[in-house]
Amino acid sequence: MSQYTTTTRSDLTEFDLPTNAYTGFDAQSMRDLIVNRLNADTTINFTDQNFEGSNVSALIDILAYTYHTLLFYLNQTSSESNFADAELYENVNRIVKLIGYKPLGAQTCILPVNASGKAALSRGYYTIPKFTFSTGGGQTFTCIQDITFEKTTTAVETVTPVGNTLMYEGTIEEYPILFPIGEKYETINLNPGNNILIDHFNIFVFVKEVNEKNKWYEWNRTPSLFLSKPNDRGFEVTYNENKKYEIKFGNNVNGKKLNLGDSIAIYYLKSSGTKGKVTKNTLNSSAVNIYNTTQYDEIFADVKDTSLSYISIEDSPNVTITNTEDSTEFGESETVTEIKQNAPRFFSSEYRLTTKADYKSFIERNYKNFIYDCTVLNNSDYTNDYLKYINDELGLTDFTSDTNALFNQYYYADSADSNNIYLSIVPKLRKEKSVVTRSNYLPPSLKEKIQLEIENYKLLNSEISFIDPVYLNVDLSVKSSGESYKVGYKDTTQLHIRRESRSLINEANLKSKVFDIISTYIKKLRLGGVINVRDLNNDIESIPGIIDFSTVRTDSDISIPGLSLCIYNPIYNGKDIKFIDSILKLKPYQILYIKNEAALKNKIKVTSVLKSKAVIEY
Numbered sequence: 001m002s003q004y005t006t007t008t009r010s011d012l013t014e015f016d017l018p019t020n021a022y023t024g025f026d027a028q029s030m031r032d033l034i035v036n037r038l039n040a041d042t043t044i045n046f047t048d049q050n051f052e053g054s055n056v057s058a059l060i061d062i063l064a065y066t067y068h069t070l071l072f073y074l075n076q077t078s079s080e081s082n083f084a085d086a087e088l089y090e091n092v093n094r095i096v097k098l099i100g101y102k103p104l105g106a107q108t109c110i111l112p113v114n115a116s117g118k119a120a121l122s123r124g125y126y127t128i129p130k131f132t133f134s135t136g137g138g139q140t141f142t143c144i145q146d147i148t149f150e151k152t153t154t155a156v157e158t159v160t161p162v163g164n165t166l167m168y169e170g171t172i173e174e175y176p177i178l179f180p181i182g183e184k185y186e187t188i189n190l191n192p193g194n195n196i197l198i199d200h201f202n203i204f205v206f207v208k209e210v211n212e213k214n215k216w217y218e219w220n221r222t223p224s225l226f227l228s229k230p231n232d233r234g235f236e237v238t239y240n241e242n243k244k245y246e247i248k249f250g251n252n253v254n255g256k257k258l259n260l261g262d263s264i265a266i267y268y269l270k271s272s273g274t275k276g277k278v279t280k281n282t283l284n285s286s287a288v289n290i291y292n293t294t295q296y297d298e299i300f301a302d303v304k305d306t307s308l309s310y311i312s313i314e315d316s317p318n319v320t321i322t323n324t325e326d327s328t329e330f331g332e333s334e335t336v337t338e339i340k341q342n343a344p345r346f347f348s349s350e351y352r353l354t355t356k357a358d359y360k361s362f363i364e365r366n367y368k369n370f371i372y373d374c375t376v377l378n379n380s381d382y383t384n385d386y387l388k389y390i391n392d393e394l395g396l397t398d399f400t401s402d403t404n405a406l407f408n409q410y411y412y413a414d415s416a417d418s419n420n421i422y423l424s425i426v427p428k429l430r431k432e433k434s435v436v437t438r439s440n441y442l443p444p445s446l447k448e449k450i451q452l453e454i455e456n457y458k459l460l461n462s463e464i465s466f467i468d469p470v471y472l473n474v475d476l477s478v479k480s481s482g483e484s485y486k487v488g489y490k491d492t493t494q495l496h497i498r499r500e501s502r503s504l505i506n507e508a509n510l511k512s513k514v515f516d517i518i519s520t521y522i523k524k525l526r527l528g529g530v531i532n533v534r535d536l537n538n539d540i541e542s543i544p545g546i547i548d549f550s551t552v553r554t555d556s557d558i559s560i561p562g563l564s565l566c567i568y569n570p571i572y573n574g575k576d577i578k579f580i581d582s583i584l585k586l587k588p589y590q591i592l593y594i595k596n597e598a599a600l601k602n603k604i605k606v607t608s609v610l611k612s613k614a615v616i617e618y
Helices: 027-040 055-080 089-097 294-303 336-349 356-366 379-393 403-412 444-454 487-492 507-524 533-541 597-602
Strands: 110-112 114-117 124-128 133-136 139-142 147-151 157-159 166-169 171-174 187-190 197-209 215-221 234-239 245-248 263-271 319-322 371-377 420-427 463-466 470-476 493-500 530-532 546-553 559-561 565-568 578-580 583-585 590-593 604-609
Touching (some): 027 055, 089 336, 110 444, 139 171, 166 444, 187 263, 215 294, 336 356, 356 444, 371 379, 379 420, 403 444, 403 463, 444 463, 487 493, 487 565, 507 590, 507 597, 507 604, 533 546, 578 583
Parallel strands (some): 420 463, 470 590
Antiparallel strands (some): 114 319, 124 147, 171 263, 187 245, 197 263, 234 245, 371 420, 493 546, 546 559, 565 578
């Protein structure tokens, strides 16, 4: 039998801790617990733990802070490994890679432009080469693809290019030549610096192939190498967890593989970010500049289309660029919340656009820098809803009587309308006017950009066309049950508000608060939104000091409690006018705006009344 015995002390082995105490443990609480345990043990006579600087105290500190670090990592790995719970960008980025989702980086401002040829430029076909740039207002805008046009006269002429004429804010930067080792799925990191903004969609790769007599070839970007054939010169781009770009090549099964001895030249568009947004006429007959470096001149000689007549550096002063539209907004990189919203939608579509939700998600994700809202309609929606609106509500004989419908049908629809997918898009930069036809709509060049880029994802039997959004003006208006529908009623309609005279809020502030509620509500509504006047009434009633309010006509004795609104298409003088005092759902291509905010605010009249004559003690 051993001379030593083990004594169990119940007062030392029982832990007087709540069940959730582990959530509150940190270095200090752990240290306190160890010290208290040592002090409570009367069988030993340890006292050094109570003195800072002692050996035992130093050991306790090491144990406590080691525990603190381990607990931190345990917490991070346990919560951040789950897609639903992860909050850190690095972890969410890694998780969505498992389903092939690639988060988006920044998107630079896009500028629709017109090109002109001076008299010195002779008649004929010309091509402005890719990477050509123009400057104005302190910003540089670059062509990211060849632009071909025909000059038909010997005078100054605004030319019509073949394809869209878009320029992207930023400058083309040349990355140092890289030399692959020739492994399968070789990945290259593009890291020009921490403070450099790279446009997500404008990264270009050229490879001098040792097996092709050291000739340069342009390789094409693909959403996934698994969609590529063995000889396709393609590459994937991934915006990784460190917010840097990775460029991945194939393995001769899914995309062509790089070989030892090849040379890789990477060019990217460096953006100025939010500073790159410009207004119309920033480029006003600005000269174009042909991009050239010693390296790129060698590449261009191998990759250019020899059937085209490219503008030379000597002829470039004879071609000018003008922008008649504002540029799009700058698009920030995807946030954690956006990735969580978009990744499941991507997984369900798997690089194919089949349902309305697929199209909407694809467009809102890839063009978020210039799209405010988007709805998708099929041919049945177009025929039974949109055409019915044009014929029945606007009173037009057919869709060709509507300028927007005719314009979109002519430029984008094919000969068989039965297979069309119609996109109704509200641009992010909204002009709050609708009296000028097509003044609030997506420019044709941006429509064409969307149409061409969707080609790779849509079904074979679907064609992309457009429905320009219908902007409906909102105003105060009321009519009696026996009156006809007239726009003119709005001109004699006011919102009368009775205010408690003892209220702390004055009449001017009250008027502003009511108008802000109406204006904010209207601006938040999107395509196909629901107008709920009851919600507006509740919000206005919640303002302290209001006794009651009603919508009244000054040219008659018509008055109704609460708000009464009208909405109508101002281009057609309100033929489609509707009066709303409860709930109305807009059509999927309709959106509201306030034509004249100052006039609407002036229709709000506030009067002060004494609600009670009772004596009040102060």
